[in-house]
Amino acid sequence: MPDINHRPVMTATDAQAIGFARFNDVPALPIDIPDGDFTVSVKTSDGRRVTFFFGAYRRGAPPRFVDIQYHDSGTVIPNASGGTSPTFDLFTIGGGGSNAYYSRKHLADEKPSIAVLLLEPEKTGEIAS
16 A cells, blocks of 8 residues: 555645645645555545546556546446446636536536546647647
8 A cells, every 4th residue: 555645734825835736725635646546535525526546657657647537426328348437517717717628518428427637747839639
């Protein structure tokens, strides 16, 4: 089992001061994610569950992507493993508040079941295809 280094809940300013990214001015729980594959599972006070899977492309390497899944929307779609996965609504926010992706416009069977965040360095001037 990997050693997990997390600190106590602190202010956003304190988390930023020790090297973590700041997002909104609310309490923060800084966690150092270990190398290799690792999941952080969270639950709200009313029971809504979200998982964050930090995935590495090779064994023991630093994670290079995060799979995000919301487990309690009440809808499912078939997955690649022959089972089902929960779906959820998702939108992204871009320049000027624009929404590059907005799942509420899609039919139920077109909604996402996993959101994947790629942990890649910025490639200035390039557009991903």
